[in-house]
Amino acid sequence: MLAGKRILLIIGGGIAAYKSLELIRLFAKAGAKVVPVLTKAGAEFVTPLSVSALAGTKVYTDLFDLTDEAEMGHIQLSRAADLVVVAPATADLMGKMATGRADDLASTLLLATDKRVMIAPAMNVRMWLHPATQRNLATLQGDGILTVGPNDGDMACGEFGPGRMAEPAQILAAATAALTSGPLFGKHVLVTSGPTHEPIDPVRYIANRSSGAQGAALAAALRDLGARVSFVTGPASVPPPAGVDVIRVETARQMLAAVLAALPADAAVMAAAVADWRVANEAGQKMKKDGSGRAPGLEFAENPDILATVSHSPDRPRLVVGFAAETETVVQHATAKRARKGCDWIVANDVSPGTGIMGGDENAVTLISEAGAEDWPRMSKDEVARRLAGRIAEALQ
Template identity: 75%
Template sequence: MAGKKILLIIGGGIAAFKSLDLIRRLREGGHSVTPVLTKAATEFVTPLSVSALAGEKVYQDLFDLNDEAEMGHIELSRAADLVVVAPATADLMGKMAAGLANDLASTLLMATDKRVLIAPSMNVRMWEHAATQRNLATLLEDGILTCGPNEGDMACGEFGFGRMAEPMEIVAAIEAAVNDGPLKGRHVLVTSGPTHEPIDPVRYIANRSSGAQGAAIAQALLGLGAKVTFVTGPADVAAPMGVDLIEVQTAAQMQAAVKAALPADAAVFAAAVADWRMANTVDEKIKKDGNGLPVLEFAENPDILASVCAEKQKPKLVVGFAAETQDVIENATAKRKRKGCDWIVANDVSPSTGIMGGSENDVTLISKDGAEDWPRMGKDQVAQRLAEKIAEALG
């Protein structure tokens, strides 16, 4: 992706020191950064350090005679490809939501015709305050993009949500926002990983899935410019940065998360969802008591793929996965028809293949037009090829 022009507004909070690393990371990625400091931000970082890292002049004053002789705040707000506010303090978020413009930062945010991404940062109680949540809801309705906040320890000694996202997380969100790939403006839902169905507090039923293929697909879709909602069970691999991450444990939780994420332009169901759960889950560990084996009653889990295909909000393209150990093509073809999805990605996961939990995959793409065999390749390559076909199908 070609380097983009980023207008970075640094708010006044302890997390402002992270903005220095953010500038460095953005420049490493080939992007240019024009920095704007609020008055409060100068209490935490100096204009000299910011300017040195950005290689650009730092803007601070709305009433600067030289800059405003040519309506500098208008030019600044229009010249960027994206406006980023990091850290976005409660005060800045409040100004944005209310439409206030009484300093350079807030005036730029009102005058821009570009997309705006904020990385909130504040005390956990401030983040949870009703006013902040109202402001956040307003900003989301206005189309403002967000990254974070994260949960963790704070400088004030408290713990909770309010920590600014890490610089590389913000970089990933920025690059997703400015990516002009073929899926720009498209929303794709991806499920990944196994589900864990509890038997008792220490035991569960699960499938042998690392989540590597689902994560690779989400990453490839991001690379083509898609907005990705990533619903994952307890996987072995980390979720890609830049996705809207929803972590679940059970099939029922995954179904609820998927339904809440609709509508979407496309959906890829790569998760290895357990077919059954316990009908008689207990709250205490089942003990061996010498009276014989415990009776475990099974119940069928919801069919997430079939339910989405039956939805009024069914995505234009629905892709399922079929992990089979015998009669792969026949079983996967029947599954596509039974579920009502557009494509099925079929793979042989017999122990001898090394596919389950491995770094490669050997798949066949099945559609109404028949079966398309792909050569065995790395899971990243499978993901890229699938993402490109999705982009082509969505036009």
């Protein structure tokens, strides 16, 4: 699976460092050679001896090792790897990466490498949700850093929430996807997914029933064909797949900004169920009943048209794929939408309540292109994703 691949594994200082030992074992079992770098803080949680025994090679710890640095060892280490994995990636390491600091071996390697970097963040939930960490995350993702996790769960500190490092098997899967050649290897594909939430007040919002399942399946299928996937997702109930660059948004306007920031791309697959309207007179405080029996008056404004904007962008991808969720005259509406938006393909489906498609596990779509309408049989959303990803790969050859 990873035979002959060389993984530079940087182990940061956190309780999750113990998982790095299992990760080394999984990488080795998959055929990869692991070159471990243990930070000073990481050595407080796992020993150099245990890391070295599992990796079967020397553990690197010191930027100023005279033997290694006589030959500029930090440069050689950073360039010889096929992939650099940081697990656990602490808040401190992420901050160093985002600001370009290089004051120890790990941070110097990360600044000097010309290879892809994947981080597996791990920290207290409050640290993860802190605006500074989220700013650093956005910077790293904008720089093309891959992320896997963090997961929700119990913390060693007794709190619960996002911040648990992804399990070693998840990191292995993400690393495998990043290193696997395929028909889309070297291609960048932008995928949008999920609903958007348009606030009415700080408590309430307008949304739809999209689970984000089809978008997540598409991101995974494109990843499996070797693409670098930028996954812009609204607040979906289905989690994003590992091995893709995840950009989380809430509103349609935030989604548009994230999409434009992710361009240029070779293809854009706009699977998100974006709200057409937002509340123009959004309240700054929670709206209260006043006893009059009258509902508050909501004024609506049209949201930006993300698909049309991408289709007519100066950075327009070679292939732009839109989605049309309809409840009647599906093909006619979708065909008109393709012409109106200026995209290349439209994937149309009937989301009437009786179909069970919106929020369900299956889909039945019609692919509409310049050549006409092609009906696909009802199948799982994963199979729809694999079939569509294959078509995209053919189109980009």
